[in-house]
Amino acid sequence: MKKIIVAEDSSVIQNLTKKILQIQNYEIIGVKNGIQVLEKLDEDHFDLILMDINMPLMNGMDCAKAIRTLQDETKAKIPIIAITGNAANYTLDDFKNVGIDNFLPKPLNFDNLVEMVKKYMDVSDN
Numbered sequence: 001m002k003k004i005i006v007a008e009d010s011s012v013i014q015n016l017t018k019k020i021l022q023i024q025n026y027e028i029i030g031v032k033n034g035i036q037v038l039e040k041l042d043e044d045h046f047d048l049i050l051m052d053i054n055m056p057l058m059n060g061m062d063c064a065k066a067i068r069t070l071q072d073e074t075k076a077k078i079p080i081i082a083i084t085g086n087a088a089n090y091t092l093d094d095f096k097n098v099g100i101d102n103f104l105p106k107p108l109n110f111d112n113l114v115e116m117v118k119k120y121m122d123v124s125d126n
Contacts, residue, residue: 002121003027003044007037007051007060008083013108017050017083020110021117034058038066041075048120050113051100053084060084061098068099079120083108 004021008014009032018028029046031037033055040046049067053060060082070076079101084090087105095103101120104113 001025001027002047003029004117005037005040005046005049005051006030007032007034007049007055007063009033009052009055013052013083013106016110017108017113020114024114024117026117026121032056034060034063034066037063041067041070041078045074046078048117049078049080050117051080051082053082053086053090060100064095064098064100079123081116081120 004026006014006017006028014030018030021028029040031040035058037049037051051060051063064080067078067080068076080099082095082100082103083106084103085106087103102116104116
């Protein structure tokens with residue numbers, strides 16, 4: 001089963017995202033900030049990271065940069081999809097510069113979420 005980290009400090013968004021992706025047969029681990037993302041990556045392998053940009057302690061941009069510098073090459077290359085309420089403040093280039101592969105604006109469109117997750121999961125199957 002494919003494993004996804006959902007990093008989101010809003011419990012409501014995190015729980016909705018978890019439920020929707022669990023229906024798609026993904027195993028979901030929820031965390032509240034970038035530091036917890038790095039801790040989870042240290043403990044286990046994941047196939048994808050869905051990450052809010054504005055989180056306490058370590059935001060999504062800093063966390064993405066940290067992931068891309070990990071010693072474990074497999075973990076350093078995990079696809080990262082940003083979830084952001086401030087999409088207008090960033091361009092895809094801003095995200096790419098820190099190692100984020102793609103982004104979804106808030107409020108989340110869950111059909112788009114499922115579609116994007118599947119796209120990245122299908123790539124990792126090949």
